[in-house]
Amino acid sequence: MMGLWKYYWMLLLAVPIAGYSQAVRPVSSGIVRGEVKDKNSGLPLTGALVLVVNDTLRQQTGTDGRYEIKGVPTGYNTLYVDAEGYSGVLTESFLVTTSAPTLVNVELEKRMVTVGEVVVSASPFRPTTESPVSMRRIGTEEIDLTPGANRDISKVVQSAPGVLSVPTANRNDVLVRGGGANENRYYLDGIEIPVLNHFAVQGGSGGNASLVNPELLKSVNFYTGAFPAQFSNGLSSVMDMQMRSGNPDRFHGKLILGASDVGLNVDTPISSNGKTTLTGSFRRSYLQMLFKVLKLPFLPTYNDYQFKINT
Structure with a gap:
């Protein structure tokens, strides 16, 4: 009987230890940073609230309008940004990785409030919410x-x-x-x-x-x-x-090998203060080499490149 009680107490001690080890298991995460500005004047907004949708992570912008949120789960995420006197904005979905911080800049428009006479009347028609279909x-x-x-x-x-x-x-x-x-x-x-x-x-x-x-x-x-x-x-x-704009922190490159072409993506700052960035890509097809070996009469080849400098 004493032997059974000994195993019972050992089982009770093992359960909370297992639960604790599972709770502190690290999760893959990344960093999201950026700047919140006034859309019309371009001035940075101080104290704007930046929320990660479907998460508890949040951050307020500093005096320079910048924010940085750490521990954001990797994968596609969305931000909701709001400030006093401005209309809230839900950003596009963006990809968060562990290799480099993700840059998300947001522009807010002032909320127009008109104070004056208000007339309330009943309409014989039931109002419907308009939705853009085009x-x-x-x-x-x-x-x-x-x-x-x-x-x-x-x-x-x-x-x-x-x-x-x-x-x-x-x-x-x-x-x-x-x-x-x-x-x-x-x-x-x-x-x-x-x-x-x-x-x-x-x-x-x-x-x-x-x-x-x-x-x-x-x-x-x-x-x-x-x-x-x-x-x-x-x-x-x-x-x-x-x-999208380039990464203002450090160089980030990616080599892509596709079914018909090979490409190189570049995402980097080109000024010491990070205020001027470059994002670009170059792609070249390689099917013409395969078709030449197979002695096919057509040799399709193409190249394309695009870049954006933001300052």
Whole structure:
């Protein structure tokens, strides 16, 4: 009987020890930092609250408008930023890694408050909440996780309502609401680019590989109607792509080997104080070497590069 009691007490002591060891198990995490500014004046905002969505992590900006949140779980995350007198902003999803801090800069707009006479009246119609149906916002997470898109922005938008694709193998032509492939307009940081794909045919913009590296994109707005004033030359659709800024802390590079090309991504500061940054990429196809060995009559080759300097 005494032997049974001895094992019983040993079991009771082992349970809390096991639970404690599981609770302190380290979790992979990274750092998120950036700056919060006034959208109109560009001045830094002091005391703005920065929250990690679906987490308890939070931080307030200092006198220089900067913040830094440590221990953010790796993977895709989203921030909510709010300040007194300003409208809150929910950022695009961004990828957090352990290799380098993630930079997320946010601009807030002042909340307009009008004080005056208020007239309350009943309406015979039931009000409904308006929702924009002609604009689709695409984040980097959706670009990475869309099945069959192979991280190609042209293939991602083909799953949008009212968009058709050309039933030809390896073609990225986009047909919106019955329009032609040459009726779409593409903008990168507000600058119009004539085509979006390599090997585009005359009168269209669809090739078999995208010109834009999705690694450098922050977000994409895809309009199928009701285009903003600055994009008034669109007929069927407008794709507004925004590039992210470079890392102000240290050099960060990535070598990518794909099914048909090899590429190099660079993310680095180019000034000692980190106020001027560079992000860019270069890609080159290598299928022509394989086709030459196989003695095929066609030798497709392409190169593309893009970069952004932010100061």
